Amino acid sequence: MTSVEKRNILFEGLTAVLKQKGYKLFKTGGDPCFIYFEDKIAIKIGFSFFKIGNITFSSFGITHYEVEDYILDLNYFQDIFKEKKRHHLPTVYDWTSKGPFGFNANTPEEIEKGIEQIKSYINGDGQAFLDKYMYIPNILKRMDELEAKNIDWQDRNNGGILAGTLDAEFRGLIISKLCNDPNYDFKLAMINEVFEKSNYADWKPYYEKLKLVLPTIEPKYNLGVINS
Incomplete structure (x- = not known):
């Protein structure tokens, strides 16, 4: 054929x-x-x-x-x-x-x-x-479950959820902001450390650009409403 x-x-x-x-x-x-x-x-x-x-x-x-x-x-x-x-x-x-x-x-x-x-x-x-x-707060919920197990959000071999490589870190912070995540500051500090690594220098300018935008993202979701 x-x-x-x-x-x-x-x-x-x-x-x-x-x-x-x-x-x-x-x-x-x-x-x-x-x-x-x-x-x-x-x-x-x-x-x-x-x-x-x-x-x-x-x-x-x-x-x-x-x-x-x-x-x-x-x-x-x-x-x-x-x-x-x-x-x-x-x-x-x-x-x-x-x-x-x-x-x-x-x-x-x-x-x-x-x-x-x-x-x-x-x-x-x-x-x-x-x-x-399809419901963004459920993505955040899964991210938090992964964090609790010290699993990267995009770890495809261990039940990760986010797509991409290092751009997944960008997605995670944006989702956190959209959901008015009470743990946003912790996530931001965690990702700040990631992009301080010398082998990620090519990504650093894009991360710095994103950090200028993150404070402008308005929450759109109520974390009290989680679809099963």
């Missing part, structure tokens, strides 16, 4: 599920994906096709533009993300589901089985992740 044939079968099988949920298919290019984007939220699930015959798919990533607009204003990432079309910087990622997932895809029957595997994730663990982390 050719890669085109595999894509046609896979995306035809998934479009029926995801189109009704508001997702748009970006079928061509090296990063085929389905993306949902409305107002301040983007959700992405992506796919990779390998010459050895298998297909992998990612867990869900959620972009909160209440957070990412501040990240984009730092001008660290490519301008393509500012277009807010196909490319979106994720705020959180479903690391706990241990994606990417994969399956053999040498025959139509194997691809059909893979489609059912993807649907199972979309309607099961994936939907549970979306239901919880």
Whole structure:
């Protein structure tokens, strides 16, 4: 089977599920994906096709533009993300589901089985992740749980929640401010220490720029209301 044939079968099988949920298919290019984007939220699930015959798919990533607009204003990432079309910087990622997932895809029957595997994730663990982390205070709650265990917010191997590398530290502080976090000052002091490390010098100018913005971020969420 050719890669085109595999894509046609896979995306035809998934479009029926995801189109009704508001997702748009970006079928061509090296990063085929389905993306949902409305107002301040983007959700992405992506796919990779390998010459050895298998297909992998990612867990869900959620972009909160209440957070990412501040990240984009730092001008660290490519301008393509500012277009807010196909490319979106994720705020959180479903690391706990241990994606990417994969399956053999040498025959139509194997691809059909893979489609059912993807649907199972979309309607099961994936939907549970979306239901919880579409709500920003739940992200802060998870950050605090990780802190209590001395786990980095973005540690994908130990149940982390934030996307990115050192930019995850930026996201954490922005989320803390948006939620009127009583432990914001502690988080700020903790991240200040991170960016004093000499090997992170390239990030320091962007962090200093963010620190000028952080005091201007107005809280938008009541921490007394936590969605389960």
